[in-house]
Amino acid sequence: MARSIMIQGTGSNVGKSLLVAGLARAFTQKGLRVAPFKPQNMSNNAAVTVDGGEIGRAQALQARAAGREPHTDMNPILLKPESETGAQLVVQGKRKGTAGARAFWKEKPRLMPTVLESFHRLCNEADLVLVEGAGSPAETNLRKDDLANMGFAVAANIPVVLVGDIDRGGVIAQLVGTQAVLDQTDRERIRAFLVNRFRGDVSLFDDGRDDIAARTGWPCLGVIPWFGDAWKLPAEDVLDLASRPGGALKVAVPQLPRIANFDDLDPLVAEPDVTVEIVPPGRPLPADAALVLLPGSKCTIDDLLAFRAQGWDIDLAAHIRRGGHVLGLCGGYQMLGRKIHDPDGVEGPPRSVDGLGHLDIETTMGTRKELTLQKGHAVGERLPVEGYEIHMGRTDGPDTARGWLDFNGRVCGATSGSGRIRGCYLHGIFASDAFREAELHKLGGQSVVAYEETVEDTLDALAAHLATHVDLDALLDLSQEVDQSNSCTVNAR
Structure with missing residues (x-):
């Protein structure tokens, strides 16, 4: 029992x-x-x-x-x-x-x-x-x-x-x-x-x-x-989201009001050659960033409006003119397009708004939520990637013809004509070591971390830390057998 x-x-x-x-x-x-x-x-x-x-x-x-x-x-x-x-x-x-x-x-x-x-x-x-x-x-x-x-x-x-x-x-x-x-x-x-x-x-x-x-x-x-x-372990609470100083390669991340699924940043934070700068409201996007990463959002349209209200749309356009790279993930991907349509009012009143216009795509919000674990490879290099999709919306447009992720023959994502602006719905993509290494190399940096091994090693170290400072035997003795006699009838999976 x-x-x-x-x-x-x-x-x-x-x-x-x-x-x-x-x-x-x-x-x-x-x-x-x-x-x-x-x-x-x-x-x-x-x-x-x-x-x-x-x-x-x-x-x-x-x-x-x-x-x-x-x-x-x-x-x-x-x-x-x-x-x-x-x-x-x-x-x-x-x-x-x-x-x-x-x-x-x-x-x-x-x-x-x-x-x-x-x-x-x-x-x-x-x-x-x-x-x-x-x-x-x-x-x-x-x-x-x-x-x-x-x-x-x-x-x-x-x-x-x-x-x-x-x-x-x-x-x-x-x-x-x-x-x-x-x-x-x-x-x-x-x-x-x-x-x-x-x-x-x-x-x-x-x-x-x-x-x-x-x-x-x-x-x-x-x-x-x-x-x-x-x-070194994935954080859950947005209160734990903070800049992490590292090396010369800077990744700038605007702190959106409804930022979501920001575990995408964890593998980048772990790299000593990378500085991840979380840009709070009231500050411009840094001009020395190699990559601006637009993260996921729980309310894409409201966060897009907030992005503009900060003047970050102007900063992003300047970053692109300087030859900088941009990656939009999930909600950030939707923001990079020309239009976002919400005919059913999934995120508030029914409306259509202009996107940032850096990818030739349009997104239509829907009531069906996509929840999928994915495995595949990056197109071209064929580097293995895996992660998850969690979004409400469908994205189409000419730039999706330059999709850059392949999931068993289904090509996803979008790329601008210059190749420097990309977006996709896949979260967790940077946890794949070979892919992260190739991406950082393109930006002039390097990868020295085996991310999944780092997480496992840190969990082991945490367990050893608690074993040293917590009376685990006493805690287990305090635990109590669960009485299921009055519980709902349930079937084991």
Whole structure:
């Protein structure tokens, strides 16, 4: 029978996702069949799964750490923000439409059975299910019909370990304060705590650790030092998106308001010869960039309008006149065309807008979402590439006759007459080492990184880091057998 334990945090971005990934690798190395699970996630950085759906990128990394293929059951509820008050609702990997915050609040009670169904299905195939919370359980105004934290922990009857982040300061108040605002039932769910991201001599926090334990009655499972190689792993949260200084070859990436699937940047960030500069609003695109990369977008038309409002369209035209290269991926690909049509109002009111006009293509938005894992090769060099498509829209036009990716005879993408401006729908393309090496060579740089090996090595290092600083045996002892006697009837896959 599977056991389970939930990792919750005192706030967002305290390192829950990375901890679950490291724990998944550590317990897998101990011979356990481990599965990650996050009941509810909010992210525009999604991964395509083997069963043709989408989940949060963090759960895909956690699945990799556990030696599993990503599956939609690992993240049954995914919210993809489209505006300040609305988000696309994805249930067990499939788009169910757009919901405002108030509408989603009303929908939550009907979603818990679906969440539990996915959880119990994972339990049928695992020895240990590591559950990740979202945000903080201390947000008591969200406790009613909660899916993400204590609501799920109580419904599934599993224990909780609470994580505080000492790097942001006030970790004693984070942990003690969380206990103070929880009701008795939720307090009893928490069995222990962890302190994450300590810098310096860990022994200097012994008194602080003991004070937390005395005030809460919870044992401490470890004080975890800062893990300096975390940047080598794919990031999920847009808050983690930052420039990474490297070598002389500069790749400029405009920070779009609804940037999505920015894991495309991770292999470039890993290269020591490459500087990836994330250009925030209010700053021009750098004139010394060899490549301007237009990333994916959750709302292409709105991000295109924002791109123009920053004057980046003028900067991009100047970059092209100087002989610079441009690559548009997914939403960025659509922006590079002459027109974007949205007759059904997929991204807002029905409308057509002018694109940037650097590729002779037009895109028509549609209600069907393309979710596909792809393998093929780059046309010409025949270098292997693989990745995923996740988009809503069809792109056609004369420049697609110069497609540059071949998937079993289906040629995709578009190239300008000069050959310096290209676009495609394939995410993850730079993770292919041979392709990345050839592309950087064209731009005057070099590649020295085996990217997939780097990710694996970093997951191993993270697992070793946690094994040194966390009492893994005690954590496993705190996990609880999952009672499926009252669960929905589900079939193992």
